[in-house]
Amino acid sequence: MQASRLTPLLLVLPGAGFIFVFLVAALGMTALQSVGLYSLVGESRLTADHWKSLYDKAFFDSFLFSFKVGIASSFGTFLFAYPLALFLRRRRFGTAVINSVIKIPLFVPALVAAFLILNVLAYNGVLNSVLMGLGIIDEPLRLLNDRFGWNVFIIQIWKNLPFELLIISATLQTIRTDVEDAARNLGAGPLQVIWHIVLPLSIPGILIAIVLVFILTFGDYAITRVAGPVYPSSLSVLMYTKAFTLQQWGAAACIGMVITVASLIFVAIYARAARAIEEMRT
Amino acid sequence: MSVETFSMSPQDKPRPGLAYFITLLVVALLFVWTAVPLFMAVMWSLVNPDDPWSPPAVLPPSFSLAQWEYVFTYSEIVRAMLTSFALAPIVTILSFFLSLPTAYAIGRLDFPGKDALRILILLPIVLPAMVIAMFLSRTFYVTGLAQTFVGLVIGHTLLSMPYMLRILATSFESIPQDVIDAAKNLGAGRFALVREILVPLIMPGLLAGAVFTFITSLEEFNLTFVIGTPTFQTIPTVLFDYLGYHFVRTNAAVVSIILMVPSIALLFIAERYLKSEYLSSAFGKI
């Protein structure tokens, strides 16, 4: 289309412009406050003090915790999502039902998901009732409030499984069946086809799914606040506490920068993987 | 000529027994995994306060609507519902009008920096929500938008619009150029082109995007919590209250259901339009 040079810019302005303005405002504020400027308590001066204040056990423990939960959630979800995606590739009699049912957690908000799972795992929740009813245990288990963060982990898997499933399914669909047929024709059994053909070709999609879930769970506030251990808290919870409870906005801003930068690094990985998919598609 | 019988690999031989059983097992497991938590929430919301429920009972001994009555009478829920259901449509409409031209440009035009633009649009939903929430609120504090409805609208739009934008962009992109050329060739000027061709063909994507944006706004927590409370409550912030300091399971159950019902209802209504292609193409492409 031979439009003027200006047309794309004008068209792009409302949507992209809106996002740009407010995103820059938010992130800019984060950056500025992390170095002491624009402080709303006390005076504003350029300083590295806030950054130095991060160098304590609480921060490192939180970082490790968030990182651990992120990895565990994204990979844990993947371990369930990938086989399920493979299973759902061929249209069997149950696939329509499964597809509808599996989408449900996608539309359940994070807080509700947290509640639902906590409810099930609680001292007087259904899991304990069933296990006691079956005679497997005599006394209800105390599954909540452990230091490792198992609940957070389970909740995140519950919530993010359909998300990863959809992305991986879409990737699997791009793998042309004639490529698989060629492999089978040359003697590959079903597991070998998966290992040598399907898995390598679906790696960009897998990367995208894992990276997206990692970013979400790494920076999560709501679920870890509700279901996570009191100590260590996730980075976002620590950030919130420093800001609103301790009024240490500078330190909070620094934590905000750390989370943002980590996420951006993973966004870059995501972008690379997405480009690989585009190349494969053409 | 002799007729050879080729031995079939296990792949090809129909084995209704094993496949059927496995599928059934998977369906059952998924059903339990997804439905039981939901079911339990419903159960807890219907607990009779005069007839307490504790293990090893799997179901409450009797049902009553007392919890629902309690929540509706004594909590902020009604005010929160009004706010939530006022915000969501406004945010959806605003997102639509802001996204439309941008989505068209991304979907159909070529210009330098398009890739970077696509990433920019992705950022609000990929960057840590609490960071954006907290520091956007600081900016609002400075500009006087904190604790205002306008501030909430802006915040919600920032976080929901990317969905609408990406789905709309994919919709625009999937219109074959030939069809547009044919319309022009047959006499359609700019307005006729938009009215007759572009709008009808992006309609499914538009509806999908609207559903996504609406639900995202309804469910939005971090930003509303930081910018809106205590002046404004939405359903998620009320739920957070019940999950934090005042953990009353039955109240939490009621509010959870109130929050989930519109989402799941919209899911099933939009099932026709909400093909997984939309979601994954919205995320799979750069």
Add this chain to the structure above:
Amino acid sequence: MHVLRLDHLFRRYAGFTAVDDLSLEVQKGELVTLLGPSGCGKTTTLRMVAGFITPDGGDIWFGAQRMNDVPPHRRNTAMVFQSYALFPHMTVAENVAFGLRMQKTPVDERARRVDEALDMVSLNGLQDRRPAQLSGGQQQRVALARAIVTRPNILLFDEPLSNLDAKLRVKVRQEIRELQTRLGVTTLYVTHDQGEALAISDRIVVMNKGRIEQIGDPGTIYRFPRTSFVADFLGAANIIEGRAFGKGMIESPVGKFAVKSKAPLAEGPVKMSWRPEDMKLASGTSGNSIVARVRNVGFYGNFTELEVESAGHLLRVQVDSDFKPHVGDTLTFTIDANRIQIVE
């Protein structure tokens, strides 16, 4: 006056020239085909006529009106696309009526003309179907009906038959030609299929690398190709280089030939071209003979094609299908002097 005139048209892209100094005039009611291999510029030319591409140089005239700056929707052309480009969200009737609606034709006249057009393409009764419910051949007819119903000045075809299977192609191209003749509408047709071009065109414009190689009616182009490209593109050709040495005689590695050419033949190197079906089995020693050894025999149903070798040159010969030579046989052929073309 001409209906369409292309005057020294140029179109360049980064690194190459798609259309290179193209001039052409099309008269009322003619079906002119742009024929050539992919990348020769035929589709670019067609799209310039439609208005989707702007020429970098030269002019496009519809009659006395210069069209270069007129946008596509105001050109009164109608195009049948290779992919049919039917509007997926409209019924067949709505698709066909679209152009009429853009022309603001009154409703009742619109309905009548739509039915009329669908009738002409033998699709009456399918008014309420959607494109997705139609077969490829049916979709193509809808695209055709949609184009002709608007009574355009110029009808444009962009390789409309390439998505149909072979037998259907022959049938449909005849129907297109009959329709075009009946309506008397000036038509510009693009294809890479030389059989198609030969079968339906009033004139053929053979294109190669953005330039016109030759324009003429099918018989003339086939019989008297002017360049080796044209000779080889339309049907098969045997092209042999030789030396003319006066009085219409040519010496070549495969034999000595007497040729009849319109202009006297200057002495020097020349290129000869003849068709496989013009090489006949010689009975006895006549002039213009070629002795060759059979390398390959191909049975084509209604004829047999032989690949023969003479003095290191491979030639293609078409003989009667009853004749069954063996690989390695030595045969003698002869060519009528009238059938040898001198090409560039």
